[in-house]
Amino acid sequence: GQQLNQSPQSMFIQEGEDVSMNCTSSSIFNTWLWYKQDPGEGPVLLIALYKAGELTSNGRLTAQFGITRKDSFLNISASIPSDVGIYFCAGLVTTSGTYKYIFGTGTRLKVLA
């Protein structure tokens, strides 16, 4: 089945550092969504991307829709302790005329103050 590979799986960074993570697949996606999930909560939408090459920002977060449509990237600038959590990408695929979102395995971010 279709899979999304996220990397890195986890990372420890110092407060103030920039963070980069990505999501890759062998399949082509029509839309990319990036979510953050805190413990005991549902994922919260951060950024949505709709076109290949699109670059979108939300505060300190910037995400890009890869030109090949098979990958996406999320950057966090000047990280702060509340950035701790699990970040998921989700790609919209079409299978037999049906659209659905496939989620990645997540990147666990820990910020050291």
Next chain:
Amino acid sequence: EAGVAQSPRYKIIEKRQSVAFWCNPISGHATLYWYQQILGQGPKLLIQFQNNGVVDDSQLPKDRFSAERLKGVDSTLKIQPAKLEDSAVYLCASSSRVVEKLFFGSGTQLSVL
């Protein structure tokens, strides 16, 4: 605007028992999803509704899982009988249309003992 509501937040049952989860999507959202999230993994789609019709249930273990959305608004997901491997967080999400952004509820954490 009220978000996606789910209940209960937590449920502990013994294997072979039955359990049901309830979801109320964002008002006006035609598409409703149930995802299963096993610890350490990304959400996996179980079933997708468009209004009160099933769009995709290819990943739903139909021998024990069932879901309905009778009036095109609220939805229930049932497991009967539960197995140990059903321990997970069950997330409900909704979107205004199939290709639009997903918004998640807080989830129901199920523990099967």
